[in-house]
Amino acid sequence: MKLSVPTDEELITQIREGDRTAFEQLVSRYEDRVYNLAYRMLASRQDAEDVLQDTFLNVIRGLDKFRGTSSFSTWLYRIATNAALTKIRKRSRREKSESEFLDDVYAVKRAARAGAVLPDWSANPATRALDDEARRQMGEAINELPKIYRAVFVLRDVEGLPAAEVAEVLGLSVPAVKSRLHRARLYLRNRLSGYFTEEIEGI
Amino acid sequence: MDCQEIFETLSEYLDEELAQVKCRELERHLKTCHNCRVVVDTLRQTVSLYHSIPCERLPDEARLRLHKVIKLK
Ligand SMILES: [Zn+2]
Numbered sequence: 001m002k003l004s005v006p007t008d009e010e011l012i013t014q015i016r017e018g019d020r021t022a023f024e025q026l027v028s029r030y031e032d033r034v035y036n037l038a039y040r041m042l043a044s045r046q047d048a049e050d051v052l053q054d055t056f057l058n059v060i061r062g063l064d065k066f067r068g069t070s071s072f073s074t075w076l077y078r079i080a081t082n083a084a085l086t087k088i089r090k091r092s093r094r095e096k097s098e099s100e101f102l103d104d105v106y107a108v109k110r111a112a113r114a115g116a117v118l119p120d121w122s123a124n125p126a127t128r129a130l131d132d133e134a135r136r137q138m139g140e141a142i143n144e145l146p147k148i149y150r151a152v153f154v155l156r157d158v159e160g161l162p163a164a165e166v167a168e169v170l171g172l173s174v175p176a177v178k179s180r181l182h183r184a185r186l187y188l189r190n191r192l193s194g195y196f197t198e199e200i201e202g203i
Numbered sequence: 204m205d206c207q208e209i210f211e212t213l214s215e216y217l218d219e220e221l222a223q224v225k226c227r228e229l230e231r232h233l234k235t236c237h238n239c240r241v242v243v244d245t246l247r248q249t250v251s252l253y254h255s256i257p258c259e260r261l262p263d264e265a266r267l268r269l270h271k272v273i274k275l276k
Contacts, residue, residue, distance in 0.1 A: 020275075023275070024275055027269075027270070027273065027275060031261060031266065031269060032258065032260075032261050035259065035261040035265070036258045036259050036261075039259040040259070045262070045265075048259070049265045049268070049269075052261075052265070052269055053268070053269055053272045053273075056269065056272075056273045057272065057273060060273060108242065109206075109207070109210055112206060112238040112242075113206075116238075117237065117238070118237070118238045118241040118242065119241070120240075120241045120244060120245065121245060121248075122241075122244040122245045122247070122248040127248060127252060130252065130255070130256075135256060138252065138253065138256065157250055157253050157254065158253060158254075158256070160254075163218075178214065178215065178220075181214060182211070182213070182214035182215075185214055185246060185249060185250060186246070188249050188253070189242070189245055189246045189249040192245075192248075192249050192252070193245060
């Protein structure tokens, strides 16, 4: 009797031998994570569910071609991220252009250079117990990021993948991941700054 | 390092990927520069707030619909 939990790779071998329960196990291992990734990238339950389904349908179609050059989870994240990016493209919502986005990112730098004294909201009590409105604002802010910045940020700072794995998932170099991550974080910082500074002044 | 340079290295600093020499230089700068200190503290807080959001739970009905679509059962 085998007591240890099978690895993803062992499950895949079993699936190839026609074992349906192995596929079931693999799905239950990853369905929550894929849904969360999709939800953070799209901020819509319906769209996240579509992406979840597309992802596993694509896994079924592609499993024969999976060679194991990257780990299964990296491969799955790539499929899920691509499905989410495709969904974003299909939406009619206008995305910020790269230059508009960078303009927003570096607004704080310009303000500081012009002599502004930046407000420190890092110890605002509202950040300690996030209410629904704060969470909604945070989710909305992710959705304002241009696609590629959004993918990098969600994989790295929400899903917690190491930068090297994010690079592999997205087909980018590690330095490209890091610079996009930094800009995404700066943008989100500015957005939260607007929200939490207002909160401070309201108190 | 001046404020401009510091600004570009803050994520590396927060992720503890900055070389020691630069790290010390940055920390020295932070002691005397209010704005850079605010940006580093609020950037750190931003990342930590996003880390703290709980996972969005997959609704049971959505899970069932997925299993149906991929013919699990
Ligand atoms: Zn400075």
